[in-house]
Amino acid sequence: MTHADGGGSKDASLENAELQTRLASIWSTPSGLWGVLSTVDHKIIGRRYITTAFVFLALGGVLSLLMRLQLAQPEARFIGPDRYNQIFTMHGSNMMFLFAVPVMQAMAVYLVPLMVGTRNIAFPRLNAFSYWIYLAGGLLLWIAFVVDAGPDVGWFAYVPLSGPQYTAGKRADIWAQMITFTEVSALAIAVEIVVTVFKQRAPGMSLDRIPLFVWSMLVTSFLVILAMPAIMIASTSLILDRLVGTHFFNPAEGGDVLLWQHLFWFFGHPEVYIIFLPAVGMVSTIVATFTGRPVLGYMAMVMALIATGILAFGLWVHHMFVAGLPRLGESFFTASSMAIAVPAGLQVFCWLATIWAGRPVFKTPFLFVIGFMVIFVIGGLTGVMVASVPFDTQVHDTYFVVAHFHYVLVGGAVFPLLGAIYYWFPKLTGRLMSETLGRWVFGLIFVGFNLTFFPMHILGLQGMPRRIYTYQPEMPWSGLNMFISLSAIILAAGFILFFVDAIRSARSGPIATANPWGASTLEWAAPSPPPSYNFARLPVVGSLEPLSTGSSVLPVAAGLRIDRRELLVTSVAEAIPEAREASVGNSIWPLWAALATTVTLIWSIFSPWAIVWGSIPVAVSLIGWFWPKGVPEDES
Amino acid sequence: MKEDTVLDLTELPEHGLGTASLSWWGTLAFMLIEGTGFALSIVIYLYLMSLAPRWPLDAAAPDLLAGTTLTAVLLASLVPNALVARWAHNQDLRKVRFGLIIMSLLGIIPLILRVFEFPAMHIKWDQNAYGSIVWVMLGFHTTHILTDLVETLVLTCLMFSRHGNNGRRFGDVSDNAMYWNFVVATWLPMYACLYWVPRL
Amino acid sequence: MSVIRALLLSIGAIVSGCSGNQSALAPNGAPAIHVEHLIIWIIAVCTVVWILVMVSLGVALWRKRRVETQGRTTERRLAMTVSAAVTATVAIVAAMTIASFYTTRSIGVPGKAALTITVRAQQWWWQVIYASSDGAPGFQTANEIHIPVGEDVRLELESADVIHSFWVPSLAGKQDLVPGRANSLLLRAEKPGVYRGQCAEFCGLQHSHMAVMVVAEAQVDYASWVAAQRADAIAPADPAVASGQSAFMAKPCAACHTIRGTSANGTTGPDLTHVGSRQTIAAGLLETTRGSLAAWIVDPQTLKPGNNMPMVPLTSIELRNISAYMESLK
Numbered sequence A: 001m002t003h004a005d006g007g008g009s010k011d012a013s014l015e016n017a018e019l020q021t022r023l024a025s026i027w028s029t030p031s032g033l034w035g036v037l038s039t040v041d042h043k044i045i046g047r048r049y050i051t052t053a054f055v056f057l058a059l060g061g062v063l064s065l066l067m068r069l070q071l072a073q074p075e076a077r078f079i080g081p082d083r084y085n086q087i088f089t090m091h092g093s094n095m096m097f098l099f100a101v102p103v104m105q106a107m108a109v110y111l112v113p114l115m116v117g118t119r120n121i122a123f124p125r126l127n128a129f130s131y132w133i134y135l136a137g138g139l140l141l142w143i144a145f146v147v148d149a150g151p152d153v154g155w156f157a158y159v160p161l162s163g164p165q166y167t168a169g170k171r172a173d174i175w176a177q178m179i180t181f182t183e184v185s186a187l188a189i190a191v192e193i194v195v196t197v198f199k200q201r202a203p204g205m206s207l208d209r210i211p212l213f214v215w216s217m218l219v220t221s222f223l224v225i226l227a228m229p230a231i232m233i234a235s236t237s238l239i240l241d242r243l244v245g246t247h248f249f250n251p252a253e254g255g256d257v258l259l260w261q262h263l264f265w266f267f268g269h270p271e272v273y274i275i276f277l278p279a280v281g282m283v284s285t286i287v288a289t290f291t292g293r294p295v296l297g298y299m300a301m302v303m304a305l306i307a308t309g310i311l312a313f314g315l316w317v318h319h320m321f322v323a324g325l326p327r328l329g330e331s332f333f334t335a336s337s338m339a340i341a342v343p344a345g346l347q348v349f350c351w352l353a354t355i356w357a358g359r360p361v362f363k364t365p366f367l368f369v370i371g372f373m374v375i376f377v378i379g380g381l382t383g384v385m386v387a388s389v390p391f392d393t394q395v396h397d398t399y400f401v402v403a404h405f406h407y408v409l410v411g412g413a414v415f416p417l418l419g420a421i422y423y424w425f426p427k428l429t430g431r432l433m434s435e436t437l438g439r440w441v442f443g444l445i446f447v448g449f450n451l452t453f454f455p456m457h458i459l460g461l462q463g464m465p466r467r468i469y470t471y472q473p474e475m476p477w478s479g480l481n482m483f484i485s486l487s488a489i490i491l492a493a494g495f496i497l498f499f500v501d502a503i504r505s506a507r508s509g510p511i512a513t514a515n516p517w518g519a520s521t522l523e524w525a526a527p528s529p530p531p532s533y534n535f536a537r538l539p540v541v542g543s544l545e546p547l548s549t550g551s552s553v554l555p556v557a558a559g560l561r562i563d564r565r566e567l568l569v570t571s572v573a574e575a576i577p578e579a580r581e582a583s584v585g586n587s588i589w590p591l592w593a594a595l596a597t598t599v600t601l602i603w604s605i606f607s608p609w610a611i612v613w614g615s616i617p618v619a620v621s622l623i624g625w626f627w628p629k630g631v632p633e634d635e636s
Numbered sequence B: 001m002k003e004d005t006v007l008d009l010t011e012l013p014e015h016g017l018g019t020a021s022l023s024w025w026g027t028l029a030f031m032l033i034e035g036t037g038f039a040l041s042i043v044i045y046l047y048l049m050s051l052a053p054r055w056p057l058d059a060a061a062p063d064l065l066a067g068t069t070l071t072a073v074l075l076a077s078l079v080p081n082a083l084v085a086r087w088a089h090n091q092d093l094r095k096v097r098f099g100l101i102i103m104s105l106l107g108i109i110p111l112i113l114r115v116f117e118f119p120a121m122h123i124k125w126d127q128n129a130y131g132s133i134v135w136v137m138l139g140f141h142t143t144h145i146l147t148d149l150v151e152t153l154v155l156t157c158l159m160f161s162r163h164g165n166n167g168r169r170f171g172d173v174s175d176n177a178m179y180w181n182f183v184v185a186t187w188l189p190m191y192a193c194l195y196w197v198p199r200l
Numbered sequence C: 001m002s003v004i005r006a007l008l009l010s011i012g013a014i015v016s017g018c019s020g021n022q023s024a025l026a027p028n029g030a031p032a033i034h035v036e037h038l039i040i041w042i043i044a045v046c047t048v049v050w051i052l053v054m055v056s057l058g059v060a061l062w063r064k065r066r067v068e069t070q071g072r073t074t075e076r077r078l079a080m081t082v083s084a085a086v087t088a089t090v091a092i093v094a095a096m097t098i099a100s101f102y103t104t105r106s107i108g109v110p111g112k113a114a115l116t117i118t119v120r121a122q123q124w125w126w127q128v129i130y131a132s133s134d135g136a137p138g139f140q141t142a143n144e145i146h147i148p149v150g151e152d153v154r155l156e157l158e159s160a161d162v163i164h165s166f167w168v169p170s171l172a173g174k175q176d177l178v179p180g181r182a183n184s185l186l187l188r189a190e191k192p193g194v195y196r197g198q199c200a201e202f203c204g205l206q207h208s209h210m211a212v213m214v215v216a217e218a219q220v221d222y223a224s225w226v227a228a229q230r231a232d233a234i235a236p237a238d239p240a241v242a243s244g245q246s247a248f249m250a251k252p253c254a255a256c257h258t259i260r261g262t263s264a265n266g267t268t269g270p271d272l273t274h275v276g277s278r279q280t281i282a283a284g285l286l287e288t289t290r291g292s293l294a295a296w297i298v299d300p301q302t303l304k305p306g307n308n309m310p311m312v313p314l315t316s317i318e319l320r321n322i323s324a325y326m327e328s329l330k
């Protein structure tokens, strides 16, 4: 069984140029439509994922501008209540499920295999499948919105409002099924990341040499794995209540309304850290590179990530402080929510110390990190405020909370993300983004953001509830609302400029070298952009910062086959090589499987039998996916 | 950057088994996802029970026969399942083929028994919340038996095809065996919950 | 701390005129006052924390750097500083947790209150039920709750359909009204006045127009209000008003609304027995005047799109008379 043709098909004996052509010929994606549809290259899929997520950001941003237009004046009549409710539901659901979570995972799909020094992500076909399912979920939601069937029950779709009695039509079902799509794709990526990080690290990359971004993605992936089942069960129960008359949330028949809230927030709170932790990893990476030294307290940072991940499952009730649960129980959740300030603070202090000890270089990515510090700490502190039960009884469901979560979501996650895009753009595209435009983008977004969202704290304390499509002229809110809406224009200008910069630079930006920032993690050892096989020879890691050991020589490993897609499996703790392993080739089956799943899921909004009949094409496509094709990758 | 070859991988096996295999870890991760799902469904059951004035809600406690028989069959199936895993480890094609046929049968029998479990609950899903959670728990577990059965059948076909005699296939067989253990293991708390908690 | 309050209030005031009577920062009842103290205190502490972090950030970024001995001692000094900061964080959040706990205790729902009122929220108005007491009959009103000043008042919160949230910030924090669950809230006003509140949990199309007024008045005023509300509706004297009444009874109105003392006994909409005495109609949408009543009755769906009162076709005479009748129901 083992291939006997030793040297000839191994890389050890080949010259570099020869090796690269041979590798390219087996790893590359064919050009043309077929290649587009069948590729399993994590870089192509990752880029595709990132781009799609940013399109959703722009769309969600446009929705927010529509809301700001409507709210600028009291009793405005641009948008009626029905449409407004769809818009804010779409804005929230789109931003959370179609932008923030996927974009973070997408960055990981692109970066993690490079940062751990392997050739492709684990389960590449699942990765392709995940993208198609995500795209289908996004299209489902947006097409429904365009034909006026967009969900209108808020991004957490509380029952009974979203239940069979109060939301007729298919709006709530579309929301619930969109959840299924995005969760399936998120779970798939989480599994890939966990296995990639556990088993595909470069030889020598022991646990204490894993880059912090990779650690953050590992913790995030576990959060996804443990949190998403809750929302899957919740949304399935909702669909069942609506479609076949179960009574999970019907108090008249022994169901319970708050059950929904428990399930939703048991997922929903970890969800916000699923968005935030990757951003933390990005900040650590950027801080290290632009201060020219490793982040202080590596172990502490890792522990803080893990602690946040664990605590995340003990906070969900802080979204339900006014639902009428026992007060004593609620106090426990005040304590646990406050406790999360400790790991958060620890990380902030470690970054500060790193900057103190290092030599900051004020490039655009670093500017976004500074902006992150200023804004996220405000958002975190308002989080601590709303974690207090009595405080929250006054500000829950007001614009104070809207301010809190935009401070943490935009300041805590989007700022690092934009910094990360400026930072990794050369690796993504081979070109640099504009430093001049970058400064403008940062300035506009930073100023625009604070002007837009800071006043919302005051509005909240002044009694303005959220999710209202209008307010009456006698309320003292119109001045601030007008101010906010005007400021949102500055913010939007910043984002538009960012899009312009990104699109322009991708086409005609200055060509980047392999390591334009002098960074020290492995992805910068590969060319910009990396070839289909990432590394001609797999790097061997001897320290936390493999590229800054002072020498200009990269230690590498040889001996992988070059007549099949092969990568290296290493042990979990010490990353000692265990086996050479085949990595599957391109395949159209993930697309078929995704199509079959999509038809089944959408059909199942209308009839429970869809699950029965739809499972047949799904099963067929899965068998096609896994059935051996007789290629070298399938044989040992 | 110049490269310096410091490590030779030529001698490594071309396919990892057990913890050295990616699909082993992948299966484990999926088990973690689904295990969380099962755990949550039990939590929902107990939560609804804690709110109800009496339990089961407007229904008699479930009949034990079908469910208990199914539990016994599942437990019994662990023995041949362990044997299949052992044979797969030894790459013994003939025995694996035989074992897979047995496991296919042992996947079908619980499905037949399951058909009798639903009526044994004395409640329909649309009667009240108790009925809803009971049906969903049974249904959820049934899909696991079903998907594992389909996988076993496909693997059986594979082992009889020209692709069969291959280390990678044997790895798939042992992953499938591990998954079946999981299907059995998750059933035990479900069984206790569905059949015995109402009798407490 | 009062500085912060002044600052917050004045930022609000500069941009928008005044801080209004629906504000957590203008408390007038014991629970709201306790919470306001906590709010101000926590905001003050957090502001200080933020400023400290920002100052450290600024110094870290722009401090003069000497050609440094990046030695172990620097690392250790920094690690010590980080640990100190973390310890301080632990102390601060512990203090805030304890403060919250004691505030929660001080505003808990008491066993005994001077008065208990049932509030039943519906899409999108508040049904207010005063139970019978001392042999006197109970009565219902809508969107307007009267309470005696200086007394603890307990609200039993129920929902007829979806989740709503009762929130009158000047008097107390909010509390949800959850179908299938019995919640309650303690209200208390220290000074007479009209306190506005608004539904705070998204409840569908007209969540935006679901306001409630709490009128706190001195014991005597309150007692006379109760007496007036208990009485049946006044029989119309004016002929136009009387024909308004008969039109009301003949039209679908009576199928949805109750007017005690008449044959109208519908329960879908608000009790209208004393609708003319209420300050606003349709949950704070409009001030109660004959004109606004007419505007509402002629086309409720334009004024409050999606609400549960249909447009009832009326001639202009009928409309005029019905509005007059409504206005007369003091």
Ligand code: HEA
Residues within 6 Å of the ligand: A272, A273, A275, A276, A318, A319, A337, A338, A340, A341, A344, A345, A346, A348, A376, A377, A379, A380, A381, A382, A383, A384, A386, A387, A388, A392, A395, A396, A397, A401, A404, A405, A408, A409, A412, A413, C049, C053, C088, C089, C090, C092, C093
């Ligand atoms: C990226 C997303 C993100 C992040 C990181 C956070 C972080 C936190 N959040 Fe937030 N939150 C959301 C996203 C996020 N949140 C969203 C989307 C909602 C609303 C959902 C909805 O209703 O639509 C929400 C709502 C929400 C609520 C419910 C409010 C309500 O509905 O009434 C609460 C209550 O406890 C809360 C608390 C916290 C806390 C304690 C943190 C902590 O993790 C913050 C910790 C950080 C710091 C504290 C700053 C750094 C620390 C220091 C500098 C040390 C010094 C600090 C002290 C001494 C205190 N959040």
Ligand code: HEA
Residues within 6 Å of the ligand: A057, A058, A059, A060, A061, A062, A064, A065, A067, A068, A088, A089, A091, A092, A093, A095, A096, A099, A100, A154, A155, A156, A402, A406, A409, A410, A414, A452, A466, A467, A468, A469, A488, A491, A492, A495, A496, A499, A500
């Ligand atoms: C990561 C998540 C995220 C992000 C980034 C944002 C970004 C923004 N949000 Fe959003 N928001 C939420 C998550 C997010 N939000 C959530 C979860 C809710 C709760 C929903 C609910 O209650 O159910 C919410 C609710 C919410 C409300 C409250 C609505 C209500 O309660 O009635 C408001 C109101 O102002 C608002 C405003 C904004 C604004 C102005 C931005 C701005 O930052 C947006 C800036 C971006 C742009 C303006 C886009 C610019 C691009 C273009 C214009 C296109 C150009 C195109 C090309 C060049 C291709 N958001």
Ligand code: CUA
Residues within 6 Å of the ligand: C121, C122, C124, C163, C164, C165, C199, C200, C201, C202, C203, C204, C206, C207, C208, C210
């Ligand atoms: Cu009632 Cu919002």
Ligand SMILES: [Cu+2]
Residues within 6 Å of the ligand: A268, A269, A272, A315, A316, A318, A319
């Ligand atoms: Cu939370």
